[in-house]
Amino acid sequence: MTDLTRLTAAELSEKLASREVSSVxxxxxxxxxxxxxxxxxxxxLHISKDAIDTAEGVDVLRRTGSPLGxxxxxxxxxxxxxxxxxxxxxxxxxxxxxxxxxxxxTVVRKLRDANLxxxxxxxxxxxxxxxxxxxxxxxxxxxxxxxxxxxGGSGGGxxxxxxxxxxxxxxxxxTGGSIRQPxxxxxxxxxKPTYGGVSRYGAIALASSLDQVGPVTRTVLDxxxxxxxxxxxxxxxxxxxxxxWPSFAAAARKGRENMSLKGVRVGVVKELDAPGFQPGVSQxxxxxxxxxxxxxxxxxxxxxxxxxxxxxAYYLILPAEASSNLxxxxxxxxxxxxxxxxxxxxxxxxxxxxxxxxxxxxxxRVILGTYALSAGYYDAYYGSAQKVRTLIQRDFAxxxxxxxxxISPSAPTTAFKIGEKIDDPLAMYxxxxxxxxxxxxxxPGMGLPMGLAPEDGLPTGLQLMAPARADARLYExxxxxxxxxxxxxxxxxxxxxxxxxxx
Ligand code: GLN
Numbered sequence: 145m146t147d148l149t150r151l152t153a154a155e156l157s158e159k160l161a162s163r164e165v166s167s168v169x170x171x172x173x174x175x176x177x178x179x180x181x182x183x184x185x186x187x188x189l190h191i192s193k194d195a196i197d198t199a200e201g202v203d204v205l206r207r208t209g210s211p212l213g214x215x216x217x218x219x220x221x222x223x224x225x226x227x228x229x230x231x232x233x234x235x236x237x238x239x240x241x242x243x244x245x246x247x248x249x250t251v252v253r254k255l256r257d258a259n260l261x262x263x264x265x266x267x268x269x270x271x272x273x274x275x276x277x278x279x280x281x282x283x284x285x286x287x288x289x290x291x292x293x294x295x296g297g298s299g300g301g302x303x304x305x306x307x308x309x310x311x312x313x314x315x316x317x318x319t320g321g322s323i324r325q326p327x328x329x330x331x332x333x334x335x336k337p338t339y340g341g342v343s344r345y346g347a348i349a350l351a352s353s354l355d356q357v358g359p360v361t362r363t364v365l366d367x368x369x370x371x372x373x374x375x376x377x378x379x380x381x382x383x384x385x386x387x388x389w390p391s392f393a394a395a396a397r398k399g400r401e402n403m404s405l406k407g408v409r410v411g412v413v414k415e416l417d418a419p420g421f422q423p424g425v426s427q428x429x430x431x432x433x434x435x436x437x438x439x440x441x442x443x444x445x446x447x448x449x450x451x452x453x454x455x456x457a458y459y460l461i462l463p464a465e466a467s468s469n470l471x472x473x474x475x476x477x478x479x480x481x482x483x484x485x486x487x488x489x490x491x492x493x494x495x496x497x498x499x500x501x502x503x504x505x506x507x508x509r510v511i512l513g514t515y516a517l518s519a520g521y522y523d524a525y526y527g528s529a530q531k532v533r534t535l536i537q538r539d540f541a542x543x544x545x546x547x548x549x550x551i552s553p554s555a556p557t558t559a560f561k562i563g564e565k566i567d568d569p570l571a572m573y574x575x576x577x578x579x580x581x582x583x584x585x586x587x588p589g590m591g592l593p594m595g596l597a598p599e600d601g602l603p604t605g606l607q608l609m610a611p612a613r614a615d616a617r618l619y620e621x622x623x624x625x626x627x628x629x630x631x632x633x634x635x636x637x638x639x640x641x642x643x644x645x646x647x
Contacts, residue, residue, distance in 0.1 A: 147173070148165065148169065148170050148173035148174070149173050149174055149177045149309040149310070149312075150309060151312065152312060152361075152362055152363050152365070152366050153215060153218050153312040153313050153361065153363075153366040153369055153370070154214075154363070154365050154366055154369060156170055156217075156218050156312060157214045157215060157216075157218060157369070160206070160216065160217045160218070161212075161214075163206065166199070166203045166217075167199035167200075167202045167203050167206075167216075167217030167218075167261060168196060168199045168200055168203055170199070170217065170218065170219060170261075171195050171196055171198075171199040171217075171219050171261050171263070172196065172199075174219045174263060174310060174311055174312075175191070175195060175196070175263065177308075177309055177310050178191060178263070178264075178305075178310045178311075179647070180646035180647050181288075181308055181310065181644045181645075181646055181647075182308075182310060183647060184286060184291055184644060184645065185285060185286050185288060185291075185304050185305070185308050185310070185644070186267060186283060186284065186285050186286060186301075187221070187266055187267060187285050187295075187300075187301045187302070187304040187305035187308065187310060188221070188263075188264045188265065188266055188267065188301065188305065188310075189224050189232075189234065189236075189264075189265050189266065189267050189282055189301070190224070190231050190232055190264050190265040191263065191264040192230070192231060192262050192263055192264050194230060194262075195219070195261050195262065195263050195264075198261050198262070199217060199219075199261050202216055202217040202259045202261070203217070205259065212259055213258045213259065213373065214369055214372075214393070215258055215259075215260050215313070215369055215370065215373055216258065216259035216260070217259060217260075217261065218260055218261065218312060218313060219260070219261045219262075219263045219311050219312065219313070220255060220260045220261065220262055220263065220311060220312075220313040220314060220315065220370075221262075221263050221264060221265075221266050221301075221302055221305045221306075221310070221311040221313070221314040221315070222252060222255075222262055222264070222265055222266065222302075222314070222315050223265070223266050223268055223299050223301065223302050223314070223315050223316050223317055224236060224265040224266060224267065224268055224301070225268060225271075225272055225298075225317050225347055225348045225350075226249040226251060226252055226265075226315060226317070226346060226347055226348075226357070227245035227247060227248060227249045227252065227346040227347075227348065228244075228245065228248060228249070228252050228262070228265065229244070229245060229246070229247060229248045229252075230244075231244070231262070231264065231265055232244050232265070233245050233265065233348070234265075234281075234282070235268065235270065235271050235272070235348045236267065236268040236269055236270040236271065236272075236277075236279070236280040236281055236282065236298075237270045237271055237281050237473075237501065237502065237503070237506070238281040238480065238500070238501050238502075238503070239473050239478070239479050239480045239497070239498070239501030239502060240348075240473075240478060240479040240480070241281075241479060241480060242479070243478055243479045245346070247346060248346060249343070249345060249346025249347055249357075250343035250345040250346055250378045250380060250381070251315060251342060251343060251346070251347070251357050251374040252346065254373055254374050255315075255373065255374070258373045260313070260373070263310075263311055266285075266299070266301030266302045266305055266314060267280050267282060267283075267284075267285045267300060267301030268280060268297070268298045268299055268300065268301055268302075268322075269297045269298035269300070269322075269505070270502070270503045270505060270506050271348070271350055271466070271470065271506055272298040272299075272317055272319055272322055272350045272355075273298065273350065273466070273505050273506060273509055274297040274298050274505060274572065275294075275296060275297045275298070275321070275322075275325055275572050275573075275575040275576060276294035276295075276296065276297045276300065276560075276562070276565065276566070276572065277294060277295055277296070277297040277298065277299075277300030277301060277326075278294060278297070278562060278563075278566050279297070279298075279503055279504075279505045279506075280301075281503055284300075284562055285300040285301050285304045286304065286562070287300075287304060287307075287329065287330060287559045288304055288307045288308040288330065288641055288642075288644060289307070289330065289331065289559065289602055289603060289641055289642065290559065290602065290642075292561055292562055293329075293559040293560065293561055293562060293602070294329070294559055294560055294561070294562055295307075295326055295329065295330050295559065296322075296325045296326030296327070296328065296329040296330060296555070296559065297322060297325070297326060298317075298319075298322040298326075299314075299316035299317065299318075299322045299323055299326045299334075299360065300326050300330075302314035302315065302316045302323075302326070302360045303316070303326030303327055303329075303330040303332050303334065303360055304326075304330055306330070306332045306360050306361060306362055307330035307331055307332050307362075307638060307641065308644060309638075312361065312362065312366065313359065313360070313361055313366060313370055314359075314360040314361070315357060315358070315359065315360065315370075315374070316334060316357070316358060316359070316360045317347055317350075317355055317356065317357050317358070318334070318336035318355075318356050318357075318358055318579075318583065318589075319350045319351050319354045319355045319356075319462065319583060320354065320458055320462065320576045320579060320580045320583050321336075321554075321555075321575070321576045321578070321579025321580060321583070323335065323336050323358050323359075323360060323591070324336060324554045324555075324579050324589055324590070324591035324605065324607060325554060325555045325575060325576065325579055325591070325605075326360070327360060327554065327591040327592070327605055328553075328554035328555040328591050328594075328603065328604065328605025328607075329555060329558060329559035329602070329603060329605070330559070330603060331593045331603035331637045331638050331641065332360060332361065332362055332593070332638070333359075333360070333361045333362060333363060333364055333366070333367050333590070333591065333592045333593070333622075333626075334358065334359065334360045334361075334367070334590070334591045335358045335359050335367045335371060335588070335589070335590045335591075335615075335618065336356050336358050336579075336582060336583070336588060336589045336590075337356050337357075337358050337371060337375065337588050337615055338356075338385070338586065338587065338588045338612045338613050338614075338615055339353075339354075339356055339383070339583075339586030339587075339612070340381075340383050340384055340385035340586070341356070341375055341385055341387070341389070341588070341613075341615060342356060342357045342358060342371075342374050342375050342376075343357070343374075343376075343378035343380065343381045343384055344356070344357065344381050344383070344384075345378055345380040345381045349465075349469040350462070350465075350466055350469065351461065351462040351464075351465035351466055351469070352383075352465055352469065353461070353465060354458075354461070354462065354465070354583040354584070356583075357374065358371070358374075359371050359374070362636070362638055363626065364396050364399070364400075364590070364592060364619060364622045364623040364626045365393060365396040365397065365400060365623060367392075367396075367590070367619070368391075368392035368393040368395065368396035368619045368623075369392075369393045369396075371392045371615070371619075372391060372392050372393050375389055375392075376389060385613070387613060389615070389616075390616045392615060392616055392619045393619075395616040395617075395619040395620040395623075396619040396620065396622070396623040397623070398620055398623075399619065399620035399621055399622065399623030399624035399625075399627070400623040400624065400626070400627050402624060403439070403624055403627045403628055403631075404439055404440050404624060405436050405439050405440045405441035405621060405624055405625070406439070406440030406441075407440065407442070408440070408441050408442065408548050408549065408621060409441075409442045409444055409546065409547045409548045409549075410433075410436055410441045410442065410443050410444070410547060410548070410549055410550075410551055411444050411445070411446040411543050411544075411546060411547025411548075411549065411550040411551070412433065412443060412444070412445050412446065412550075412551060412552070413446055413447075413448050413451070413543065413550050413551075413552050414445055414446065414447045414448075415447065415448050415449070415451040415452060416448075416451065416552035416553070416577070416578050416581075417429065417552065417553075418556070418577075420556065421553060421556045421557070422556060422557040422558060422597060422599075423599065424558070424597025424598045424599045424600065424604065425553050425555070425556060425557060425558065425597060425604045426553070427597075427598065428553075428594045428595040428596075428597065428604045429552070429553050429594065429604075429606070431595070432551075432594055432595075432606055432625075432629065433551075435628055435629070435632060436625065436628075439624075439628055444546050444547050446542075446543040446546055446547055446550065447539075447543075448536070448539035448540070448542075448543055448581070449539065450532060450535040450536050450538075450539050451536065451539065451577075451581050453532045453535075453536075454532070454536055454577070454580045454581045454584060455573060455574065455576060455577055455580055456529070456532070457528075457529040457530075457532035457533055457536070457584065458529075458576070458580045458583070458584060459512070459573055460512075460516050460525050460526055460528075460529035461526070461529050461530065461533065461584075462509070462513075463509040463510070463512040463513030463516060464513040464516050464517050464526050464529075465513070466509050466510065466513055467509065467510045467511075467512075467513030467514045467517065468513070468517070470502075470506065470510055473497075473498065473501065473502075474494050474497070474498075475493050475494050475496075475497035475498075476494075479501070480497055480500065480501045481493065481497055482496040482497045482499075482500045482501070483496065484496040505569070508569065516529075533584045533585075536581055536584045536585055537584070537585045537586075539581075540581070540585045540587060540609075540611075544611045548610075548617065548621075549608050549609065549610050549617060549618070549621055550608070550609040550610075551606060551607060551608055551609070552578050552606075552607050552609075553578055553594070553604065553605065553606065553607065554578060554579065554591035554594075554605030554606060554607035555575060555578060555579070555604075555605055556574070556575065556577060556578060557575070558597045558600055558602035558603065558604060559602055559603075578607055579607065582609050585612075586612055587609055587610065587611060587612050588609065588610050588612070588614065588615045588618055589607055589608065589609045589618075590607065590608045590609075590618040590619075590622045591605045591606070591607050592605065592606055592608070592622055592625065592626050592629075593605065593606070593626075593629070593636075593637035593638070594606035594629065595629065595633065595637065596637070596640065603637060606625070608621060608622050608625070
């Protein structure tokens with residue numbers, strides 16, 4: 145019998161619709177896989193106790209002829225930054241240990257309405273601050289390609305779960321790359337939608353002007369199917385767009401069928417094709433450019449001179465917003481409360497709670513953000529960073545006048561070793577050079593597998609970016625590029641991952 149965990153969500157969808165398999169069988173196969181390998185991977189912080197019951201309910205609906213969406217009965221993992229009524233939601237932090245929210249995030253409610261099967265909550269850097277998942281208060285997640293290496297971050301749990309075949313689908317959140325960079329280093333697909341395209345209601349906020357929830361999957365089509373479920377207007381999110389979105393799955397199917405980039409102007413951002421990148425990453429990127437050109441793409445070089453300042457501007461704007469968003473963790477309203485020895489004032493309790501409940505990276509960013517927002521420095525730091533943000537948006541506008549999509553590597557290196565960068569925050573921050581500009585401009589970005597780096601045999605990622613609201617373009621061209629790359633390898637990238645020891 146086929147191993148159900150090896151199938152994509154689209155393949156599972158067909159087998160479920162034709163009743164060749166039941167959702168209970170599919171869900172059980174994934175729970176068994178989690179039981180067998182997650183001891184090594186540690187992608188999950190919590191496994192749902194209701195998954196089999198939920199799957200049974202969907203099977204009943206199907207047997208009785210209820211109309212069901214394409215992903216009904218398909219399992220999904222949820223990043224622990226998203227509020228779930230029936231499961232703890234910790235955002236990777238000690239301060240929220242055991243906290244069960246009184247409501248579902250809108251995206252989670254949409255998953256339930258579309259009859260997907262939540263398997264559990266995935267590990268992440270505390271409050272989504274990081275590029276390696278080592279900043280989780282609950283211990284690191286391991287990369288399925290090499291257990292001594294990081295799975296990227298902050299959404300390393302979601303990416304590792306997908307890459308280790310523990311789930312076909314996962315949700316992530318991307319503030320500066322936390323969907324696309326983990327996808328790159330695990331050989332999976334991740335999409336950061338246009339800002340406002342997917343509701344942020346119930347996503348525990350890191351930096352509200354940058355955060356977006358999006359899909360983490362093994363194929364572009366699966367990401368599109370999931371985006372179709374979670375996207376759309378939400379009156380509970382004041383930044384939610386009112387657009388009528390096209391079917392992203394239809395766009396992905398079209399791209400996969402045509403397998404061509406004829407007439408597509410593909411812009412290579414000069415500043416994101418940097419000499420400091422790992423040689424194998426640059427090599428695969430340039431080979432991909434040749435492949436695209438052979439298949440009809442018109443490659444144009446574009447320049448975005450202000451991208452040089454993107455990381456610096458981001459690490460002022462993000463801490464500023466985060467310091468304000470995290471002020472609500474005050475020992476009164478949520479989670480942990482620590483009483484100082486010998487008692488104390490309300491302020492003493494708050495201080496003791498935040499001291500014990502937050503990790504080092506969170507404290508670093510709260511201090512940085514509070515400083516950047518303080519009266520004497522607001523204009524010099526926060527104000528300047530916002531001006532840089534405008535310049536970066538203008539760089540994108542000029543680039544998109546010359547190109548339909550922009551491409552770059554999704555991350556400058558392959559997965560690094562656990563522990564290698566943990567004591568060097570700046571080295572960690574520089575991982576995000578390629579992904580941050582899209583967040584600062586609010587445009588959509590997609591990461592997909594670009595091949596294995598010759599020097600270490602680890603996955604590299606290709607990033608595609610499109611103008612705001614043109615997410616469908618990413619799915620169409622991304623699916624074409626994915627098909628062309630897979631044809632050149634003769635197989636999918638993840639089928640080349642080493643087998644994990646199972647218990
Ligand atoms: N690595 C980036 C950071 O540490 C991105 C985080 C994110 O996208 N949530 O801020």
